[in-house]
Amino acid sequence: MNGFLMTNAPALLIMLPLIGAFVTPFIGRISPRVRSAWVILIMTLTTLTALLLASDVFLNGTQIYVFGAADPDLAIPPDSGGIPIRIIFTVDAMSALMQVIGAITGFAVLLYSISADRIHSGLESFYTLFLLMIAGIMGMVSTGDLFNFFVFLEILSISSAGLIAYRIDGGLAVEAALKYFVLSTIGAMVILIGIGIYYGEYNALNIAVIASRMQFTLLDQIALVLIIAALAMKCGSVPMHFWTPDAYSMAPSSITAMLVVASQASLYGLFRVVFTLYNVTLNAMTVGWIIIILGVLSMVVGVTMAIPQKNVKRLMAYHAISQTGYMLLGVGVGLAVLGNQPLMESFGYIAMEGGIFHIINHAMYKGLLFLTAGAIFFRIGTYNLNKMGGLGHSMKYTMIFFIIGALAIAGIPPLNGFASKLMIYESVFAFNPVLAVIAMVVSILTLASFVKVFHSIFMGPKLPEYETVQEAPVPMLIGMGVLAAIVILFGLFPQSVVNGLIAPAAHALADQSGYIAAVLGGA
Amino acid sequence: MFWNLPFIAVVTLGLIGLATVVTKKNLIKIFLGINIFEAAVNLFLISLGYREGGIAPIFTSAPSTEMVMATPQALTLTSIVIGVATSALLLSFAVIIWKKYGTIDTDQIRRLRE
Numbered sequence: 001m002n003g004f005l006m007t008n009a010p011a012l013l014i015m016l017p018l019i020g021a022f023v024t025p026f027i028g029r030i031s032p033r034v035r036s037a038w039v040i041l042i043m044t045l046t047t048l049t050a051l052l053l054a055s056d057v058f059l060n061g062t063q064i065y066v067f068g069a070a071d072p073d074l075a076i077p078p079d080s081g082g083i084p085i086r087i088i089f090t091v092d093a094m095s096a097l098m099q100v101i102g103a104i105t106g107f108a109v110l111l112y113s114i115s116a117d118r119i120h121s122g123l124e125s126f127y128t129l130f131l132l133m134i135a136g137i138m139g140m141v142s143t144g145d146l147f148n149f150f151v152f153l154e155i156l157s158i159s160s161a162g163l164i165a166y167r168i169d170g171g172l173a174v175e176a177a178l179k180y181f182v183l184s185t186i187g188a189m190v191i192l193i194g195i196g197i198y199y200g201e202y203n204a205l206n207i208a209v210i211a212s213r214m215q216f217t218l219l220d221q222i223a224l225v226l227i228i229a230a231l232a233m234k235c236g237s238v239p240m241h242f243w244t245p246d247a248y249s250m251a252p253s254s255i256t257a258m259l260v261v262a263s264q265a266s267l268y269g270l271f272r273v274v275f276t277l278y279n280v281t282l283n284a285m286t287v288g289w290i291i292i293i294l295g296v297l298s299m300v301v302g303v304t305m306a307i308p309q310k311n312v313k314r315l316m317a318y319h320a321i322s323q324t325g326y327m328l329l330g331v332g333v334g335l336a337v338l339g340n341q342p343l344m345e346s347f348g349y350i351a352m353e354g355g356i357f358h359i360i361n362h363a364m365y366k367g368l369l370f371l372t373a374g375a376i377f378f379r380i381g382t383y384n385l386n387k388m389g390g391l392g393h394s395m396k397y398t399m400i401f402f403i404i405g406a407l408a409i410a411g412i413p414p415l416n417g418f419a420s421k422l423m424i425y426e427s428v429f430a431f432n433p434v435l436a437v438i439a440m441v442v443s444i445l446t447l448a449s450f451v452k453v454f455h456s457i458f459m460g461p462k463l464p465e466y467e468t469v470q471e472a473p474v475p476m477l478i479g480m481g482v483l484a485a486i487v488i489l490f491g492l493f494p495q496s497v498v499n500g501l502i503a504p505a506a507h508a509l510a511d512q513s514g515y516i517a518a519v520l521g522g523a
Numbered sequence: 524m525f526w527n528l529p530f531i532a533v534v535t536l537g538l539i540g541l542a543t544v545v546t547k548k549n550l551i552k553i554f555l556g557i558n559i560f561e562a563a564v565n566l567f568l569i570s571l572g573y574r575e576g577g578i579a580p581i582f583t584s585a586p587s588t589e590m591v592m593a594t595p596q597a598l599t600l601t602s603i604v605i606g607v608a609t610s611a612l613l614l615s616f617a618v619i620i621w622k623k624y625g626t627i628d629t630d631q632i633r634r635l636r637e
Contacts, residue, residue, distance in 0.1 A: 085592075147598055147601075151601060151605070154605045154608075154609070158608055158609065158612060161612060161616075162612065165616060165619070168619060168623070170623055171619060171620055171622075171623030171624050171634070172634055172635055174616050174619045174620055174623070175620065175632055175634065175635055176635060177616060178550075178613070178616045178617075178620065178632075181609075181612065181613060181616070182544070182553065182557065182613070185557055185609050185613075186541075186544065186557065186560065189557075189560055189561055189564045192564050192568070192602060193537075193564055193567060196564070196567050196568050196571055199568075199571055199594070199595065199598075200571045203592075205594065205598075246635050250635070
């Protein structure tokens, strides 16, 4: 039984949320309580599968799963002439890490959402789309087939767009969803052109096969530009960030926390293409610098746009753009020195580890911050900072969770944001001191901005109109508590997290031949 | 030259689609632009699948061994299905925008900025 589970875990990871999603409307006919139980059951099983698969991957190395083959490990059918023709899932340490992020955030957000979104109607569709989003994220980060990546990307953007528009809100939410969806449809089509170019050149869609045949011709360069542009747009990096504040601020808060993970799945796609598909064949210095510049722009523009915002979720959304910049910066520095082993050893790997560590940290603390914003909205019905004040008297736990999230995003020890930012500062300083200084200044501005937000939400005397405000409901607090606990744990024991989870992921990302060997054998 | 015609059509269609998305103010026209762009991508995929002299991969009555791998056709079908779902969702957004705002002119759909 255990062996069966282990072998089929990659497929189950997609199958469970997909089946769960399409059964939810029927279960919902019975009663809302049964529906909630059903959705939580599916999400728990998905989370367990993701953790099981991740532990297997971290212990035993990359796992592959071939759909429709006689044996799930049989990547190359004996009669195919050495070409893997079937759809394949390749789960290496990096994919496993992203699955864990998706599963844990999804689980915490779901607990929160069961209570927070109870007041809305049409919840069958809400949870159907929620589970589809989980399936999309899991598929994007596990797949070893480029066209499959596109399909899961579309599943993810269609369900996200539906969820962003979910509260309609006098048409405002639909406007935000429209903007997101028009952009992401065009982006996905551009990615599909890139995939078509690879197929035309190499007659393959399998990432490992394309990677092993990569020539870096002019056509490959065009495809690389198209895919980097589209995925940078999807992950909300400047200068293609304008959908992010709208979509993040108008979506229900639980969904905003999931959108953060969804953006990071696109970020994963970007790293996968650059590192696994191209690796040393591309001009690492140039492409690395492009990613570094994207990252620095996102950091600076995001934080400066965040400071004057009046809507707390819009403000947090601009900070999300700014934090995405740190991940791009860290991994970009790693890419810039790729192939140069001494530099890679001295700071390249640390920069990549910092960037990747920041992905998981960001998902946790930014998810936590959006959930606290949602809890405040749940009780007082506004996101406007000028109308808030004195909530620290009545919403003590929410305030504590907000402080944890805010200190973590500003990189204050001993929280997880500090651990990853320190790794980025150190390694980036060795690469180019100016970049490290910019990163630190952005961090200080982030802190300043959150001090202001904290003051206007929680401090001051109790306002008369919020006299009756109570603490957020317990399930919402549990959802936030799960994320806050992880923020603190990762901050207290960063070294063991880095050694256990992050370093294998960074090395798996940089190690192209290992990825190819896992699918094609040999090497 | 002749074999490049499909690719010339792809570029033309793609540019027409993108230009429509960028220049038009009417939501429905923007969606049509997206659909034209999708058509360009689908045409690109299907042109990649053409092999001169190849036949359909039906093993029972195959006269030669020159069979064409059906992958691009499968990709195109999938892409068309996704395109239908995309269009349906976009149009339903347009319906709600029309109901709430009374207009589908993008210059007037700007309440989020305020």
